[in-house]
Amino acid sequence: MSNTDIEDMMEPTDSTEIIFTDLNGRIRRLPVNPRNIRQISVEGIGFDGSSVAGIATVEHSDRLLMPVLDSLKVLPFKEKKTSLFVGTIHNEHGERASTDPRYVLEKVVEEAEEMGFRFQASPEYEFFLFHQDQYSRDLNTDNAGYCEADPRDQGERVRNRIIDVLTSCGVPFEKAHHEVSPSQHEINFECADPLNAADRTLVFNYVAHMIASEHDLHASFMPKPFNNKNRNALHIHLSMQDLDGQNIFYQQGDEHNLSHVARQFIAGILKYARQTSILMASTFNSYKAYVIEREAPVVVGWGPRNRTSMVRIPYATNAQATRLELRSPDPAGNIYLQMAAFIKMGLQGIREELDCNSPDRGKAYFQSMKKKLWDTRLLPKTMFEALVEAEDSPFLKDLLGEQQYQNLMNIKTAEWEDHRTSVTAMEFDRYLPY
Numbered sequence: 001m002s003n004t005d006i007e008d009m010m011e012p013t014d015s016t017e018i019i020f021t022d023l024n025g026r027i028r029r030l031p032v033n034p035r036n037i038r039q040i041s042v043e044g045i046g047f048d049g050s051s052v053a054g055i056a057t058v059e060h061s062d063r064l065l066m067p068v069l070d071s072l073k074v075l076p077f078k079e080k081k082t083s084l085f086v087g088t089i090h091n092e093h094g095e096r097a098s099t100d101p102r103y104v105l106e107k108v109v110e111e112a113e114e115m116g117f118r119f120q121a122s123p124e125y126e127f128f129l130f131h132q133d134q135y136s137r138d139l140n141t142d143n144a145g146y147c148e149a150d151p152r153d154q155g156e157r158v159r160n161r162i163i164d165v166l167t168s169c170g171v172p173f174e175k176a177h178h179e180v181s182p183s184q185h186e187i188n189f190e191c192a193d194p195l196n197a198a199d200r201t202l203v204f205n206y207v208a209h210m211i212a213s214e215h216d217l218h219a220s221f222m223p224k225p226f227n228n229k230n231r232n233a234l235h236i237h238l239s240m241q242d243l244d245g246q247n248i249f250y251q252q253g254d255e256h257n258l259s260h261v262a263r264q265f266i267a268g269i270l271k272y273a274r275q276t277s278i279l280m281a282s283t284f285n286s287y288k289a290y291v292i293e294r295e296a297p298v299v300v301g302w303g304p305r306n307r308t309s310m311v312r313i314p315y316a317t318n319a320q321a322t323r324l325e326l327r328s329p330d331p332a333g334n335i336y337l338q339m340a341a342f343i344k345m346g347l348q349g350i351r352e353e354l355d356c357n358s359p360d361r362g363k364a365y366f367q368s369m370k371k372k373l374w375d376t377r378l379l380p381k382t383m384f385e386a387l388v389e390a391e392d393s394p395f396l397k398d399l400l401g402e403q404q405y406q407n408l409m410n411i412k413t414a415e416w417e418d419h420r421t422s423v424t425a426m427e428f429d430r431y432l433p434y
Contacts, residue, residue: 006037023334075207077165077214104337123234128222173189238346271348275396278412283332286330289330299377299379302356328379329342348395
């Protein structure tokens with residue numbers, strides 16, 4: 001996209017912002033003067049990296065934000081039109097910052113290309129739309145269930161408005177519907193290369209919050225807001241192609257139409273799933289969602305068409321559509337790091353020539369009938385267990401780099417300690433009579 005094209009697109013807008021993520025995956029935004037965008041695209045614009053979780057220390061805090069010009073989206077909100085760029089983080093010398101989560105995914109994509117592989121990714125996002133009053137007796141905006149239509153459903157109107165805004169700026173969706181729990185919605189996006197898919201995810205998250213606010217609602221990507229209800233999940237579909245665009249996961253005649261390389265890729269995911277769980281389920285709330293009969297995976301396994309498996313092989317209408325679906329992530333994490341880990345786990349399985357063995361048969365939940373406090377056949381049950389798995393993981397260190405890895409462990413250990421030492425309402429109710 002040329003500078004002239006960019007300026008033409010930006011001309012009718014009221015504001016310009018650059019968005020990026022901290023290590024936790026929270027979106028940060030920096031409004032900039034649109035007249036300076038050409039200069040900013042060359043020189044960057046400064047910000048305090050020490051005030052953004054996991055990016056920089058206070059004694060070396062100067063960072064530059066550079067807009068990815070091809071990421072420009074013009075968003076027609078109710079009160080204003082906004083020009084939105086995704087940004088990359090650089091140090092004061094203009095070099096890429098090793099702690100930029102997007103940079104981690106960029107490097108993994110380059111690594112795959114060197115091996116002769118390219119990918120198409122398609123995220124499926126679940127989220128709740130709540131009334132903004134957090135003290136309301138009922139946060140829900142509807143009582144509908146999966147794919148149900150509720151004429152009183154204010155959330156459906158908001159979901160449709162989110163889709164309209166995203167479609168208008170070139171973020172195409174595949175399908176959208178009400179999910180299983182009241183007030184829960186899902187939007188699935190068309191496939192794109194991993195960086196583009198992750199960038200689109202940031203735009204979607206930003207738009208969802210803005211549109212919900214326009215309707216006096218709150219969009220929540222919290223993994224598990226309620227007991228005895230389904231969680232918010234992030235399912236990532238991934239297909240792999242050679243440099244000529246042919247799907248490498250497909251093999252005609254195989255029982256599940258999977259190639260030997262696809263099985264190695266799956267095996268890598270299974271081997272490193274526990275070590276990367278702190279990325280896929282990055283909050284202490286995340287682990288309250290790994291329970292049976294709630295369509296969340298609990299076992300480290302794979303299976304065709306099996307929604308209880310951690311890695312699912314969806315039905316494909318043609319060879320090019322052959323893909324894997326990773327069902328362990330949730331939308332509270334950092335999409336760049338989740339996508340990078342997904343791909344790199346698979347690549348490592350190919351390098352090590354691993355075997356994924358037999359798929360899950362029936363409900364994978366029933367493989368965990370023997371109750372053990374620590375069972376490596378299962379995904380971690382708590383954030384502490386995930387941190388222990390990550391603590392001495394050469395794979396995770398290699399994925400993130402030493403500095404990013406240390407930042408992650410420090411931030412998440414502190415988060416776990418806050419949770420571990422906080423007295424909850426449940427404890428108060430249960431133990432106060434003692």
